[in-house]
Amino acid sequence: MALYSEKVMDHFRNPRNVGVIEDADGVGEVGNAKCGDIMKMYLKIEDEIIKDVKFETFGCGSAIASSSMATEMIKGQPVSEAMKLTNKAVAEALDGLPDYKMHCSVLAEEAIKNALEDYESRKNNK
Ligand code: FES
Numbered sequence: 001m002a003l004y005s006e007k008v009m010d011h012f013r014n015p016r017n018v019g020v021i022e023d024a025d026g027v028g029e030v031g032n033a034k035c036g037d038i039m040k041m042y043l044k045i046e047d048e049i050i051k052d053v054k055f056e057t058f059g060c061g062s063a064i065a066s067s068s069m070a071t072e073m074i075k076g077q078p079v080s081e082a083m084k085l086t087n088k089a090v091a092e093a094l095d096g097l098p099d100y101k102m103h104c105s106v107l108a109e110e111a112i113k114n115a116l117e118d119y120e121s122r123k124n125n126k
Helices: 006-013 061-074 087-093 099-124
Strands: 026-031 038-046 049-058
Touching (some): 038 099, 061 087
Antiparallel strands (some): 038 049
16 A cells, blocks of 8 residues: 555645735644644634635645645635644545654644634734
8 A cells, every 4th residue: 555645645746725825814833843844824814714724834745735635624614613623634634644644734733723823812902
């Protein structure tokens, strides 16, 4: 069996939603101290709906594939739904990740949660 699913390879080679949103409503950045990979998420939110999402990932192929898939999963979703996104759901949508690569999908979950928390705190400070 191939180590990585076709979906992982597809999202790694052609990542969706790569980039920066200059006037983002929420930005989240997380890193993994062990592997040194870093992921940054930008959210554009209108009426509690995620209108746009972009990411920058300095990391391994699984981290890039996970961030790409995660952005596709939350785009167009209400904030409350995006908050429930788990790394397991991201890995499943990618048709699985090797066990020792599961932490890469955790980075995607954390980056999104971080960006949503940033959005909430900006909202409360308005
Ligand atoms: Fe660290 Fe993939 S090896 S995020």
